[in-house]
Amino acid sequence: MTNCAHLCSKTLKHTLLFVVLSTLIACTTTINGSISIGTGSALARVSPEAVGMDSERLDRVTAAMQSLVDEGLLAGAVTIASRNNKVMHFESVGYRDLESGALMTNDALFRIYSMSKPITGVALMTLYEEGKFKLSDPLEMYIPEMKDLQVYTGTNADGSMVTENTNHKMTIRELMSHTGGLSYGVFSQSPVDTAYLESGIGAAVAAGILEPNETGKDFVRKLGQIPLKSQPGSQWEYSVSVDVQGYLVEVLSGQKFGEFLEQRIFAPLNMQDTAFYVPEEKLARFAQMYVYDEAGALTPNEMFPGVDFTTPPAFESGGGGLVSTAADYMRFSQMLLNGGQLDGARILAPLTVDLMHRDQTPKDMAESNLDQQGTAFGLDFAVILDPVEAESYSKGEYYWGGAAGTWFWIDPVEDIVFVGMIQVAGPLTPDVRSRSRRLLYQAIMQPNGI
Numbered sequence: 001m002t003n004c005a006h007l008c009s010k011t012l013k014h015t016l017l018f019v020v021l022s023t024l025i026a027c028t029t030t031i032n033g034s035i036s037i038g039t040g041s042a043l044a045r046v047s048p049e050a051v052g053m054d055s056e057r058l059d060r061v062t063a064a065m066q067s068l069v070d071e072g073l074l075a076g077a078v079t080i081a082s083r084n085n086k087v088m089h090f091e092s093v094g095y096r097d098l099e100s101g102a103l104m105t106n107d108a109l110f111r112i113y114s115m116s117k118p119i120t121g122v123a124l125m126t127l128y129e130e131g132k133f134k135l136s137d138p139l140e141m142y143i144p145e146m147k148d149l150q151v152y153t154g155t156n157a158d159g160s161m162v163t164e165n166t167n168h169k170m171t172i173r174e175l176m177s178h179t180g181g182l183s184y185g186v187f188s189q190s191p192v193d194t195a196y197l198e199s200g201i202g203a204a205v206a207a208g209i210l211e212p213n214e215t216g217k218d219f220v221r222k223l224g225q226i227p228l229k230s231q232p233g234s235q236w237e238y239s240v241s242v243d244v245q246g247y248l249v250e251v252l253s254g255q256k257f258g259e260f261l262e263q264r265i266f267a268p269l270n271m272q273d274t275a276f277y278v279p280e281e282k283l284a285r286f287a288q289m290y291v292y293d294e295a296g297a298l299t300p301n302e303m304f305p306g307v308d309f310t311t312p313p314a315f316e317s318g319g320g321g322l323v324s325t326a327a328d329y330m331r332f333s334q335m336l337l338n339g340g341q342l343d344g345a346r347i348l349a350p351l352t353v354d355l356m357h358r359d360q361t362p363k364d365m366a367e368s369n370l371d372q373q374g375t376a377f378g379l380d381f382a383v384i385l386d387p388v389e390a391e392s393y394s395k396g397e398y399y400w401g402g403a404a405g406t407w408f409w410i411d412p413v414e415d416i417v418f419v420g421m422i423q424v425a426g427p428l429t430p431d432v433r434s435r436s437r438r439l440l441y442q443a444i445m446q447p448n449g450i
Contacts, residue, residue: 037327042343043087043334051083052446060439062091065432069094073430074405075290075298076104078326078421081440082334083414089440090326097288099300106326109278109286110421111309113320113402117242119265119274119332120318121176121380123257124245125352126264132252135176135379138169142251143244145217146170146224151181151231152192161191163227170232172248175241176379177360181228182239192229196240199226205240210315216247216257219315233362236377245380246318257316268345269335271328276321277312286323289404292426303404303425320403326421329408333417337410357383357398357410391434393441394449399433407433413449416440 037043048055065077076094080087092104127133133142140147149170150163166181174180185193185202196202199222200211210219223244229237246257253260258276266274278286286309290298309323331342336356340348359376374389375382381398384390399409405422418440420432 037087037090037330042085042338043082043330045090046086046088048088048443051086051088053083053088053443054445057443058089058440060443061089061436062093064435064439065091066093068430068432072296072298073428074422074424074432075288076108076422077432078104078106078108078110079419079436080106080326080330081416081418082330083416085334085338085415087330096285097300098290098298099288104287105285107273107285108421109273109282109323109325110406110423111289111402111404112322112324112329112406112421113404115324115329115400115402115406115408116318116320116322117380118336118400119261119322120242120246120249121356122332122336122347123249123261123265123318124176124252125348125356125379127249127252129349129352133172135173136171139172139175139180139244139248140169142248143220143224145220146244149181149224150227152190152227152229155191159191161195161227166228167231168233170228173360173379174232174362175244175248177236177377178239178241179233179236179361179365179377180239180241181230181232181234181237182223182241182244183229183237184239187238190229192227195226199223201240205243205315205317205319213314215314216243216250216316220244220247233365235365236361240319242319242380243317246316249318257318258312265332265347266328268347269328269331269342270345271324271331274322274324274328274332276316276323278309278323280310283310287421287423290424292424292428296428298424326419329406329419329421330417333408333410333419337412337415337417355379357381357396359383359385392437401433405429405432407436409433409437414441414444414447 048058061079068074075098076096078092081089092106094104096102096104096108149166151166152161153164154162156162170180183193185196201222249260250257288300289302291301293299335342335347336353339350340346340353356379358378360378361376372390374386376385382400384392384397387393387395394411394413397409397411401407405424408419410417420436
C-alpha cells in the first residue's frame, strides 16, 4: 500500500472513530426476573417499596427502554439499580442480536469501553494506598519513556511544530484528572492530534487496540515522542491518560495489568464476567454491536475497525478495553458507594474512595472541555458539584459512560447506584443517561436529600 493510500485509509477510519467517540462526553445470573448478584447481605433483590420507592413509577424506566427499542433506536438494553445496598430494579428489554432474534438477557456481555476507566483508577489507587506513589509525583519518575516532554505552541512555515519546555512536570494527579496536556487525537484538530493518529495511538487506544503485538510499553514510548497539547494543569481535555495509568499499574506492581485487575478487583468482588476479551464459552451472551446507517437504521458493525473481543489482546487498554455485564459493574459500583468494600471484600479505604470523587482539577486551570455545566473531574470520574447547573439531583454524584452507550452513576446522597448497558454508537444514540435518571428519581418517595 502506498503512503497516500495508507493515510487515506487511516483518515476514513479516524472519521468513523470521531463520529462514534463524539457521542460520549458470588455473581450468578439468569434471564430477567430471577436474579441473584450477591452472596452476602449486599445487593439482595427487594421490592422498590422496601427502599422507599414506588414500583409503578419505577416501571417507567423499563417502559422507556422498551420504547427506544420499539422506535428502532436501540436493539436492546439492560438496566439495574440499587438503593440502600439492595437491588430494586433489574430488567432487560429488546434483543441481544436483532438478526438472529436472540432476546436480551440480564447476563448479556457488553463492550464497556470508557467505563473501563474508573476500574483502572481504582486499581491504581490500591497501589497509592500501599505507598507506591504520591499524586503529586511527576509521572516520569515511574515512566521514563515520558521524560522531558515538550509542549506544542505553534507551527513553523514548513508545518513542523514549535514547542517549549513544560513549566512543571506532569503529575499523576493531572494524569488521573485529564489535565496533564494529553489528547485523544479525535475530539479536535491540531498538529498534536494529527501526530497521535499518525503514530497509531489516540483513536486506536480508545478502541483498546494498537498495532498487532504492541504492548503498553510500546504505547507510552510512542506517546512520549509527541509534544503535549497544553501545559500540564492548564486545561481539561479527555485523553489517553487512563491507558497510561494502566501501564503505570504494571510498572508499580510488576504484574501484567489484566492479572492485577483479576487478582485485586475482579476475583474479590466476584466479577466473573469482566475481562479484556470474551472466551468462546461466553460468546452466546455477547451482545451485538450496532451503528446507524445513512437512513438511521440499526446495522450490525463493530464501531472500531480492527477490534476483536474474542481473543486476549497484547495491549490491555485501561481506558477502553474491558467487557462486562450489568451485574458485574453493579458490584464494582456498589463497592465504591459502600466506601470501598462489598460482601466482606475490601478494595479501598473509605477516605481513598472519597478522594477519588472530589474535584481534582487545578484551581488555576484556564479552561475545561468537560461539556456539562456544574461538573468537575475527580480521579477517573466526573463529579457533579452543582446539581442545578448539571440538571441532576444530588451534589457529589459521580459517573461516567462508554462509547458503545453504556452508562452509570453513583449517588451518595440518595444511596443509589444505576448501571445501564446498550450497544450502539452514532449521532442518533438517545440520551439514555438523562432519561433514566429522571425516571429513576421520580420514583423515590422517601428522599434523603430534602
